[in-house]
Amino acid sequence: xxxxxxxxxxxxxxxxxxxxxxxxxxxxxxxxxxxxxxxxxxxxxxxxxxxxxxxxxxxxxxxxxxxxxxxxxxxxxxxxxxxxxxxxxxxxxxxxxxxxxxxxxxxxxxxxxxxxxxxxxxxxxxxxxxxxxxxxxxxxxxxxxxxxxxxxxxxxxxxxxxxxxxxxxxxxxxxxxxxxxxxxxxxxxxxxxxxxxxxxxxxxxxxxxxxxxxxxxxxxxxxxxxxxxxxxxxxxxxxxxxxxxxxxxxxxxxxxxxxxxxxxxxxxxxxxxxxxxxxxxxxxxx
Amino acid sequence: xxxxxxxxxxxxxxxxxxxxxxxxxxxxxxxxxxxxxxxxxxxxxxxxxxxxxxxxxxxxxxxxxxxxxxxxxxxxxxxxxxxxxxxxxxxxxxxxxxxxxxxxxxxxxxxxxxxxxxxxxxxxxxxxxxxxxxxxxxxxxxxxxxxxxxxxxxxxxxxxxxxxxxxxxxxxxxxxxxxxxxxxxxxxxxxxxxxxxxxxxxxxxxxxxxxxxxxxxxxxxxxxxxxxxxxxxxxxxxxxxxxxxxxxxxxxxxxxxxxxxxxxxxxxxxxxxxxxxxxxxxxxxx
DNA sequence: GAGCCGTTATACTCGGCAGGCATGAGCGCA
DNA sequence: TGCGCTCATGCCTGCCGAGTATAACGGCTC
Numbered sequence: 128x129x130x131x132x133x134x135x136x137x138x139x140x141x142x143x144x145x146x147x148x149x150x151x152x153x154x155x156x157x158x159x160x161x162x163x164x165x166x167x168x169x170x171x172x173x174x175x176x177x178x179x180x181x182x183x184x185x186x187x188x189x190x191x192x193x194x195x196x197x198x199x200x201x202x203x204x205x206x207x208x209x210x211x212x213x214x215x216x217x218x219x220x221x222x223x224x225x226x227x228x229x230x231x232x233x234x235x236x237x238x239x240x241x242x243x244x245x246x247x248x249x250x251x252x253x254x255x256x257x258x259x260x261x262x263x264x265x266x267x268x269x270x271x272x273x274x275x276x277x278x279x280x281x282x283x284x285x286x287x288x289x290x291x292x293x294x295x296x297x298x299x300x301x302x303x304x305x306x307x308x309x310x311x312x313x314x315x316x317x318x319x320x321x322x323x324x325x326x327x328x329x330x331x332x333x334x335x336x337x338x339x340x341x342x343x344x345x346x347x348x349x350x351x352x353x354x355x356x357x358x359x360x361x362x363x364x365x366x367x368x369x370x371x372x373x374x375x376x377x378x379x380x381x382x383x384x385x386x387x388x389x390x391x392x393x394x395x396x397x398x399x400x401x402x403x404x405x406x407x408x409x410x411x412x413x
Numbered sequence: 414x415x416x417x418x419x420x421x422x423x424x425x426x427x428x429x430x431x432x433x434x435x436x437x438x439x440x441x442x443x444x445x446x447x448x449x450x451x452x453x454x455x456x457x458x459x460x461x462x463x464x465x466x467x468x469x470x471x472x473x474x475x476x477x478x479x480x481x482x483x484x485x486x487x488x489x490x491x492x493x494x495x496x497x498x499x500x501x502x503x504x505x506x507x508x509x510x511x512x513x514x515x516x517x518x519x520x521x522x523x524x525x526x527x528x529x530x531x532x533x534x535x536x537x538x539x540x541x542x543x544x545x546x547x548x549x550x551x552x553x554x555x556x557x558x559x560x561x562x563x564x565x566x567x568x569x570x571x572x573x574x575x576x577x578x579x580x581x582x583x584x585x586x587x588x589x590x591x592x593x594x595x596x597x598x599x600x601x602x603x604x605x606x607x608x609x610x611x612x613x614x615x616x617x618x619x620x621x622x623x624x625x626x627x628x629x630x631x632x633x634x635x636x637x638x639x640x641x642x643x644x645x646x647x648x649x650x651x652x653x654x655x656x657x658x659x660x661x662x663x664x665x666x667x668x669x670x671x672x673x674x675x676x677x678x679x680x681x682x683x684x685x686x687x688x689x690x691x692x693x694x695x696x697x698x699x
Numbered sequence: 700g701a702g703c704c705g706t707t708a709t710a711c712t713c714g715g716c717a718g719g720c721a722t723g724a725g726c727g728c729a
Numbered sequence: 730t731g732c733g734c735t736c737a738t739g740c741c742t743g744c745c746g747a748g749t750a751t752a753a754c755g756g757c758t759c
Contacts, residue, residue: 128488129415131717146735158718160736170495176552176687177736181726183552185688186505187498191491198487202414205480209456212473219472266462266469401462402471417746432706444747446707451746463707467755 130202132166133195135159136174140184140192215405217246222410223259224251225273225324227350228393231369232286233272240410247406255323263398269407271396274325274367283394284411290390291326291333291382294357294364294372301363302378309384313339316362318353321346326367329391333384369393416488418452419481421445422460426470426478501691503532508696509545510537511559511610513636514679517655518572519558526696533692541609549684555693557682560611560653569680570697576676577612577619577668580643580650580658587649588664595670599625602648604639607632612653615677619670655679 135152139159142148149156167174174188184192211217224233229251237249252259252268259271263281274289293307301307301315309330320327334341344362347353353364354372365382368390382389395411397403403411421438425445428434435445453460460474470478497503510519515537523535538545538554545557549567560575579593587593587601595616606613620627630648633639639650640658651668654676668675681697683689 128492129417131415133491144735145737154717155719156736157720157738160738161717164737170492170499172495172499173688178552178684178686181735186507186555186690187495190498190504191495194487194491194494198484198491201480201484201487205419205477205484206414206456208480209458209473209477212476213456213458218476221472266464269472398464400464401469402459404472430706440746441748442707443709443749446709447746450708467706 128166128169130199132162132169133199135162136166137192137195137199139163139175139182140188144182211246212404215244215247215409218404218406219248219250220270220404220407220410221250221268222252223254223262223268223271225256225259226253227324227367227369228273229253231371232393244406244409256325257323260396263396266398266401269397269403270410272393274391274393280398280400281396282399283396285392285394287393288368288390289326289393290368290388291330292366292368292370293380293382294354294366295362295378295380296358296360297376297378299360299363299378301380304380306383306388307380308386309333309337309382309389310339312341312363313337315341316344317341318345318347318356318362318364319343320350320353320366321348324367325391326365329389330365330382333382333389337384414452414455416485418448418455419485421448422452423478423481423485425449425461425468426474430468497532498690501530501533501695504690504692505534505536506556506690506693506696507536507554508538509540509548509554509557509559511542511545512539513610513653513655514559515539517657518679530692530695542611543609546682549682552684552687555683555689556696558679560677560679566684566686567682568685569682571678571680573679574654574676575612575679576654576674577616578652578654578656579666579668580640580652581648581664581666582644582646583662583664585646585649585664587666590666592669592674593666594672595619595623595668595675596625598627598649599623601627602630603627604631604633604642604648604650605629606636606639606652607634610653611677612651615675616651616668619668619675623670 135148138148138152139145142151145160145163146156149159152159163174170191172187173185174191175182176185208217222233233251241247241249252262254262256271256273259268259273260281262268263271272286293301293312295302301311304311312334319330322328322331342362345353345356350364350366350370351372353366354370354377356362357364358377368381397407397411421434424434424438425431428437431446431449432442435442438445449460456477458473459471460477461468462471494503508519519537527533527535538548540548542557542559545554545559546567548554549557558572579587579598581588587597590597598620605616608614608617628648631639631642636650636652636656637658639652640656640663642648643650644663654667683693683697
């Protein structure tokens, strides 16, 4: 039994005659006649009574007609939904982001995106950059946003640059500097993020090349706590520029190494091997 | 889009691999692969991500999978219902009967039939014998029960004989007779049914051949009223033997003509050109 | 990293079936 | 009785689904 049989059945029942239905279906009457007989033989019962030159639904046929219409409606619904999904009118966008990206970028941007793609159900996942990467590769996420390393089969689109900032109280000696070289932090007390933050990794790499070992007072999972410690004069907080905080009483200087600012780029990363829904592509473009 | 595509889609999604699904479906892997691609191209979106040697549902595919299962379930339901209808487990039996047959036969018989065919919805229609005939021919009824004339494309199965009875008070002169010839009714006052009753037509025909003209006191549509008039001594009621009434104070004699009882047969009549559901056939047999 | 296994995609061929054409058969109507 | 309308049947063709063979590719192991 195929949908064709059901379409034909309904058409004949509606038209009240094989020839008329055949004309509407753009097939010939014998072809249609055959399909109806095939369906009847498969179902094991006659759908129509052949009385004289006219077809008339049997009681059983009338009974099955309603169900058949339901099936065809459902099939149409499937097509329609597929069209909507293909056109991006509906669907699910599984989005991963680092906490900082979430705070600084997503929450603001998502408002506009939700307005533009009202049918899209956006699911947000917060995780560290490295773990986001594996989740994209596993297919759990469509997109990862943040300072996520690309590579392998992942494709990335840089969104905007992220600098590594040094945050200190305004009255510190170093607070007069517009920028701060990593080497100047030697033996300074610094407040760092954990090693699953991209900015921390960049800072470490810069210290490595500069052969300095700052005193690490704390390794935190939240840049805000570092800023608040810095405000209290406990050291220099090293945070990414995506961190949002009030700068009152604080001095903020981008970290440099050999005159070049340390930093990278927040990127949208996805799996090149997988198909990206149009709305996900639109998200990246936006 | 055909049901085959949907069956294949679900199979692949369930098996998690084209090859395994192909084995289960008893088709080869390339055939299945092609059908999936065809479905994807028709729907306009990829259902699976080809990541390495593994297929994985896309978000859209997962979305459509639920709907697809619904459709397949509905199609199975259709088959099942067709099987039930073919096997007679469910359906509608449209039954027509004359008032007398209804009273004498159907009401008692239907109890057993309903027990034997619990899924069958029996619709009863009461009408005159001639009109039942046309309604069977029009396909409104599966079966007509009663003294219905056969002929044309109607097939009949005699159920039991019906005699034409003369009903009179016990104290009448004629009340000693075991049977009564029509000729003996000449100039007697008779109480008759209307001309749409088969027994009336038979009585008229007998009078015609006997060349008698009884006095017709009344033409009624209900044999019971005739019986009650006869009990009151107003004449001889001519009713079919299917009439149920108390015989207290009454004498009942079958009418004869040339020594042979006048009567016919209650029959089940159906349209030979149409398909008769098994339960309708069972009704006739029972 | 070379080789093997498992999986999917591609190329080609074959066969069955849907559909078209021609025609027969049945019914209703003038 | 002939005509028109409708459905059924027989035959043919072309397409498409399925099979076979094989390539491409990823992952695993040694």
